[in-house]
Amino acid sequence: LDVARDRSTISYTISEEVDKGTAVGNLAKDLNLSVHQLQATGLQITSGYIKRYFDISHESGALFVSDRIDREELCPNMVKCSLIIEAILSNPRKIITIDMFESSHVGERHPLPVAHDADAGINSVKTYKLNTNEYFTLDIQSAGDRSVSAELVLQKTLDREKEAVIELTLTAFDGGKPPKTGTLQIHIHVLDVNDNPPVFSKTLYKVQVIENPNVGVLLLTLSATDLDEGVNSQIVYSFTERARLSLEDKFAINNNTGEITVKGKIDYEENQAYEIRVQARDKGTPPRSAHSKVLVEVVDVNDNAPVITVSSLMSPVKEDAEIGTAVAMVTITDKDGGRNGLTKCGVLVTGPLDREAISMYNISIEATDEGTPALSSTAVVTIQVSDVNDNAPRFPDAHINVFVKENIPTGTTIYRLTTEDLDLNENAKSAYQLIKGASQRAQNTALVNINSETGDIISLQSFNYEELKTFQFKVQATDSGVPPLSSNVTVNVLILDENDNNPTILAPYSELGSVNSETIPYSAEAGYFVAKIRAVDADSGYNALLSYHLTEPKGNNLFRIGTSTGEIRTKRRMSDNDLKSHPLVVLVSDNGEPSLSATVSIDVVVVESTADIQTQFRNVPLKEDSFSDLNLYLLIAIVSVSVVFLLSLISLIAVRCHRTDGGFSRYSAPMITTHPDGSWSYSKATQQYDVCFSSDTLKSDVVVFPAPFPPVDAELISINGGDTFTRTQTLPNKDKVRPDLLVTLAMKQLSRNQYSKYIISLIFEKKICIHFN
16 A cells, blocks of 8 residues: 655555454654644545545544455456555645754754735734744744744754754744634754764673684674764774784774674684774764774684603613613693693603613603694604623634644634624723633643634644644633623634545555565456455545555456455456466555545466465355354454453543543543443444444445434445445445454544544454444
8 A cells, every 4th residue: 555645655554355444554643744733734535446445534643444455356466466545635734944953052043934914904923833842942023013023043952863853833823813823844954963973882892713713704793883974974993002913914804894804813822812992983074983892812722732842861871870860851832721731741661771682762752632632742752872881792602613624834813703792882892812721731722822802713833633633722702891891712623634644555565675466266256356455544534535446557357446445356257368467556545635545566476276376364264154163263353352442442532631631521532342242332422323244244334323313414334345435325245254364443534514424344254233322
């Protein structure tokens, strides 16, 4: 519902189908008319509709419904339905407007229009009246009967902020009876002057902001009002007192809206709160302003990890420092506040110091705050541990075996002793010296000397294996620490044999100047025994392992010699084309490097019958099944040999013990003893051997095993009757022993890579077992 009034529109809203008499609005009030004025103006409602839907009450000024309103009838198929009616004044009011500044002084006058009346005399205008108000009064001036005028007099200071428009009604009265009146509406527009400063909504603004906010985040909006109007009420916001803190780097303010936003970094650890002084200033002349405070409280977040500071670090620390010795001062700081700044510190430590086990300690210090989420930091303190002389030099072993070749030049360095000292520098520098104890003979210390700085063991003479096989001495290593520490080592020197002795031919073929000859019958079969060459070598081991060869004449195919036994035998039967005399040269060579040798010449003469054979050896007896004199002789020979060996070995042991003065017991000579059953026992600390001999063999088959079992690379040594030397098997020989041969024992020690083998050759009629332990 739109009501047109003086080209202005007043809108009302009403629902359809409301009851008649329902008030729509107070039109008199909305037109700024009193009920009296409403009646005087003759206000009427008109419209272009057939029905009169609305009317006005002149008693109350209310606009009310006077007929049924049907929206579908008035505005079919329309979203918005409006009824336009007009309010018409039959007697329109006269209105004048007076502008007055609110700064006008009391007593200021404004002349008012003069009322005109067509009547004259007493019926003309006589007086004026002004409606009751608190600001103005009338000053009526009369010029006789000609005219009466009035002036508006200000009696109270105006205040536009309280009342911007003052409506007055000036009524003119004539002198007739009854008097008639005329009215004039006076609108006093109070003009604004800048007499009101801006006023903030609060004298103190408080706001919280979480630290590290994004730039541009709105903190708050200032609110200030100014009761003035126009430019006098337009407010400009700004910061004041910028000298103490550079707030312009942190915050920004919108001069028009009063919005304060974040401009820079806000850090709780830098400043926990900011006090901002703000100003609101109007644009009046002169301008007026107001001030307020903004307290920005920065809320801490856990954005700083604890800081670990290490001072007064004592490094290095002696390894014998007592537990509880202070080595560093550790300080934990956290820039955060509250629980975010509370820290828990943990120090990772070890046990007592030992530089040899750990020379440097990395102590990890971890500090964790109680924020959410918790932040932590770790610092590593490196502490060096200085050395003290708490470790003696150590030799690799308590006993050191040194193998030295015989015949080395005097002054040769045979070994260099080394020690390991876990200490450092001077504490680890060792000096070496020979120990001359009560059990140490002067002859041992005269054999070698030692360089005190390098530990080189130097020979003072050339060694002969055949005279001296082992000797022993002790060495002490002392470090240079304070106090000095030392340790001892026993050095066992084992002389290694060199091939420096030629083989020696044994009797009967070794007599100088003698003619060696043997005879064989023409009817000799292949394999007939001619002679046996025996030789010995003063050396040991492979240097004493001999082999036999025929060297002359070339192309001789009648005889052969066992390379390991020295037995000369026929290869075939004699023929008529063979010579009657055969000069043979036997070469006996050892197995050393280089090989040494000896030769012997034998003339073998062929005779027609066995009766012509003369020999310097005894005949080989025939084997008898029953016990004969030969068996008795053999038993006596075995016992005799056993006794001789026993006495010899006892003497050898006594000599050895005298040389070593009781030391070096584990390298003492072996023991061979006889037993009632005819067996021999060979005893050595680390070896055990069994050797069996049979009367069915012309020679002995020897099998040697070191105790308790032979190693993987052990060599099984066998000497058979052929021309070959076999190390893998034992081959029996069916040839019989010649009865005129005596028992011969040859024992040699073989040494290669610390592995010993023994060869024993026996010629017996009966089988004999020798047990070596």
